[in-house]
Amino acid sequence: MNKLNTRKLIFRLIMIISIIVAAYFIIPVSVPIILAGATAFFLEPIVMFFKRQWKMSRKIAVAFIYIVSVILISIICYFTITQLMSQIILVSKQAPYYISKLSEMWLTMQENISKYTEDFPPEVSASLQNTTMDFIKKIEESFLNFFNYTKVTAFFSEIPSLFISLLVYMIALFLFMLDLPKLKQITYKYLKPSTANKLKIILNRLKDAIFGYMKAHLFVSFIIGGVTLIGLLLIQPKYAVTMTIIIWIIDIIPFLGSIIILAPWALYHLLIGNISIAVKLFILAAILLIIRRVVEPKLMGDHIGLSTLPTLIAMFIGLQLFGVIGLLAGPFVIIFFVALKETGIIKLNFKI
Structure with a gap:
């Protein structure tokens, strides 16, 4: 009897460890599908509301909610992208003006530092100037690192992958919304x-x-x-x-x-x-x-x-x-x- 219990315990531990290891490798590459399932679960009350209020079949209710969601997401993405692009174009056109302003600001700052520290001891004056120079240099380096060629290229190289993930998410969402009652029944069938x-x-x-x-x-x-x-x-x-x-x-x-x-x-x-x-x-x-x-x-x-x-x-x-x-x-x-x-x-x- 003890051997039987020990075997059951070992078997359960092996199953738990196997599930954890599988989840560790599968979950990171299944994020769009997992998000689609979670979204379908939380949209289910809206589907049921449409079915009750307007006497719709599940397929019609799901199709209606799905189409409305896609339209809203498309409108938001369109206006966001167009507004951002227009602002980027505007900033790029005014870039020479901004650069000249920043150059003037930098010269003025240097003059003010020299002016305000001229009565200070030489060591203090030099320390303040060096601190300010280091601060400005760090800002410049941070700006250049943020907008460097490698990061910009990496960002644009990820766009096809993001588009594919979005496409998988949208398809999986529609299928989950259609089959959610069946999936619930299958899950509950294995539970007490x-x-x-x-x-x-x-x-x-x-x-x-x-x-x-x-x-x-x-x-x-x-x-x-x-x-x-x-x-x-x-x-x-x-x-x-x-x-x-x-x-x-x-x-x-x-x-x-x-x-x-x-x-x-x-x-x-x-x-x-x-x-x-x-x-x-x-x-x-x-x-x-x-x-x-x-x-x-x-x-x-x-x-x-x-x-x-x-x-x-x-x-x-x-x-x-x-x-x-x-x-x-x-x-x-x-x-x-x-x-x-x-x-x-x-x-x-x-x-x-």
């Missing part, structure tokens, strides 16, 4: 009724949380878009609408944020001597950052079913441990833990 019920509770909890997160994130992004438009109309009316669209699209992506656009823009104006505009842009960036960090945890907590404090703690600890991925995943780890506790998988009925 109690295990299947627990899995349904956990998945529904996570699904509600993710939908709540998406609604909260989208709502915060609209607030940021409105504040950005008002701020830029007061600061730079000429580029207000275009830059607001770009900032809003960048900000709506969880891993990015408006600071990625506003900080370099403000730094540029600071370098060419437009101190007033630079300060206003920095203030706008700070306001948007405060809105994101103060309003977002409150809305997240309300929409995903956690109070504000646990949401804030989970986002902060996740950010510190795993960066931007942890910032996004932190609240969902707590929700997953709560769902396991609600289903009885984890029991914490103890007293100290």
Whole structure:
């Protein structure tokens, strides 16, 4: 009997290790398919809503939602690319002006350093000048490294691969949306009724949380878009609408944020001597950052079913441990833990 139990244990360990090893090699190359399956799962309530409200068949409901999603993604990509290209063309046309301004700024800075440090001891004056020169040199090196030929070539060489991944994602998404009920039945067939019920509770909890997160994130992004438009109309009316669209699209992506656009823009104006505009842009960036960090945890907590404090703690600890991925995943780890506790998988009925 002991030998039989030992064999079963060894067999289970081998199976677990085999699954982990297979996942290690398969998951990285299956990201588009995994994302397609996850997207189909979270779009399922919308499909069911259309089926109930408008008495559609599943195929028609899936086709309708899929076509609308593709149209929306295409419109967003089109306007984003066209706006970015127009701004790149505009910047390239004005590049000689910017270069001359930066050269003037550099000469003025050198004159001011010499002027302000002429009464200092020679050692202090030389140290300040060397520090400033090193700082400017590091900025120049960082700029050149960021835009070097190798990185630009590598970026463009990845475009065909990204296009193929996007194509696989779109095809897999449509197929997953069609066959999701069958896939659920196949999965539940291999589970005990109690295990299947627990899995349904956990998945529904996570699904509600993710939908709540998406609604909260989208709502915060609209607030940021409105504040950005008002701020830029007061600061730079000429580029207000275009830059607001770009900032809003960048900000709506969880891993990015408006600071990625506003900080370099403000730094540029600071370098060419437009101190007033630079300060206003920095203030706008700070306001948007405060809105994101103060309003977002409150809305997240309300929409995903956690109070504000646990949401804030989970986002902060996740950010510190795993960066931007942890910032996004932190609240969902707590929700997953709560769902396991609600289903009885984890029991914490103890007293100290």
